Amino acid sequence: MDRIIKGIGGFYYVRTAAGIVECKARGHFRNKKMKPFVGDFVRIGIHENAENTIDEILPRKNELIRPPVSNIDNLIIVAGMVTPAPNTFVIDKLCAVCELKGIEPMILFNKTDLEDGEALAAVYRNAGFTSFAVSAKTGAGVEQIKPLLAGKTSVFTGNSGAGKSSLLNKLDASLSLQTGEVSEKLGRGRHTTRQCEIFSLCGGEVVDTPGFSSLEIEKLQTVLKEDLQFCFREFEPFLNECRFTGCAHMKEKGCAVKKALEEGKIEPSRYESYRMLYEQVKHIKEWELK
Ligand SMILES: Nc1nc2c(ncn2[C@@H]2O[C@H](COP(=O)(O)OP(=O)(O)OP(=O)(O)O)[C@@H](O)[C@H]2O)c(=O)[nH]1
Ligand SMILES: [Mg+2]
Ligand SMILES: [Zn+2]
Numbered sequence: 001m002d003r004i005i006k007g008i009g010g011f012y013y014v015r016t017a018a019g020i021v022e023c024k025a026r027g028h029f030r031n032k033k034m035k036p037f038v039g040d041f042v043r044i045g046i047h048e049n050a051e052n053t054i055d056e057i058l059p060r061k062n063e064l065i066r067p068p069v070s071n072i073d074n075l076i077i078v079a080g081m082v083t084p085a086p087n088t089f090v091i092d093k094l095c096a097v098c099e100l101k102g103i104e105p106m107i108l109f110n111k112t113d114l115e116d117g118e119a120l121a122a123v124y125r126n127a128g129f130t131s132f133a134v135s136a137k138t139g140a141g142v143e144q145i146k147p148l149l150a151g152k153t154s155v156f157t158g159n160s161g162a163g164k165s166s167l168l169n170k171l172d173a174s175l176s177l178q179t180g181e182v183s184e185k186l187g188r189g190r191h192t193t194r195q196c197e198i199f200s201l202c203g204g205e206v207v208d209t210p211g212f213s214s215l216e217i218e219k220l221q222t223v224l225k226e227d228l229q230f231c232f233r234e235f236e237p238f239l240n241e242c243r244f245t246g247c248a249h250m251k252e253k254g255c256a257v258k259k260a261l262e263e264g265k266i267e268p269s270r271y272e273s274y275r276m277l278y279e280q281v282k283h284i285k286e287w288e289l290k
Contacts, residue, residue: 004040004054005198012036012054014044015198023052037063038196038207039070039153062101066216067196067209069155074148077107078158078167081115083182084189087159088123090217092273094157095129096231100223106148107131110163113138123267127234136166145171150203160211161189168208172201177208188213225282229257232274234266250278 005020006013012023023044025036036042036054043056063070075098079086091107098105107124108131109117117133124131130148134141145167148154156164165177180192189211196209229235229249235257243254252258260266 001041001058002044003198004036004038004042006195007036007038008195014042014054016044021046021052023054025054029054029057035068037068037070038198039063039072039155041071062103064097064101064103064155066212066220067155067157067207069196069207069209071153072101072103072155072207073152074154075103075105076145076148076154076156077105078110078156078162078164079107079120080111080159080162081109081117081120082111084159084161084214086120087214088120088269089273089276090159090214091124092232092270093217093220093277096223096228096277097220099231099233100227105129106154108145108167109133110136110167112140123269126267127232127270129233134167136163136170139170142167142170146202149201149206153198153205153207155207155209157209158211159189159214160191162211164211165193165208168199168201168206171206172199175199175201223281224284225278228274228277228281232270234270235260235274238265248278250275 002014002016004012005015010024012025014021014023021044029036036057041058042054045053045055060070062072064072077091077094079091086109095105107129109120112133113135121131121133132141132144156168158164161182165179169175169177178192180190182189191210193208193210196207198205198207223231229239238256238260241256244252247255249255249257261271
């Protein structure tokens with residue numbers, strides 16, 4: 001099926017059986033406030049003496065706003081062990097968003113040639129996710145990524161400078177994606193990747209995306225407070241065990257989630273993210289979410 005693989009300056013690049021076709025979006029998308037996304041399956045019109053057009057966007061299975069990509073199976077969250085340092089709150093917020101949208105989050109801790117990432121990867125495996133410690137520089141752990149990609153659309157996301165493009169290059173050297181030094185002074189990446197782009201890799205489709213700053217993700221609105229508990233998959237076995245129905249798992253007596261935390265069945269950093277997210281979302285009304 002024809003799919004948008006890249007968008008630059010109002011032009012969309014659509015992969016078709018006959019090759020890549022440059023298109024413009026038809027005006028009616030603008031009127032409907034619907035912007036074509038990388039990842040969209042589309043119908044296009046080929047015109048002899050005018051620009052080719054995207055005529056129809058097929059219904060999306062799901063979409064992310066940041067990065068703007070649609071029809072996603074896996075969100076591969078890349079976190080550097082150093083510069084920029086990993087931020088579990090940002091990772092957990094992204095995981096929560098994925099749970100809502102039916103996207104499988106996977107977490108890679110990169111740059112483990114500089115600092116060990118096994119302890120953090122174990123935190124996420126204990127919480128029920130696929131998570132590895134890897135190094136794009138040495139190639140350590142990178143082979144484990146390949147089977148995750150086959151037959152899927154996997155979006156690589158994470159802070160600027162975390163090593164998304166470097167990992168993709170390690171998976172397939174023929175990609176030759178541009179990578180950028182992390183600024184020593186600021187301790188963060190320089191936004192080297194400028195737009196989302198789909199590549200065929202390891203029997204699947206991967207999307208390289210521009211990195212974000214942690215602040216952008218912290219500001220994202222997520223869910224209603226009642227739904228947040230369902231966005232932490234490892235809480236699930238305990239949710240019906242709390243003494244009070246409607247337990248927020250914050251300060252209530254007889255809370256089975258807090259008990260599981262004390263017994264080491266829930267990772268402290270994951271519970272801490274839940275607590276911080278709950279504080280963020282507790283005043284959000286349903287109509288404020290879109
Ligand atoms: N030591 C070490 N450096 C790495 C590793 N992976 C990436 N880097 C370096 O980190 C810097 C940033 O890498 P990129 O691949 O450009 O990072 P990115 O996540 O694509 O960044 P944006 O495109 O800005 O979002 C580069 O200087 C890479 O060489 C690694 O495993 N070990
Ligand atoms: Mg990049
Ligand atoms: Zn509870």
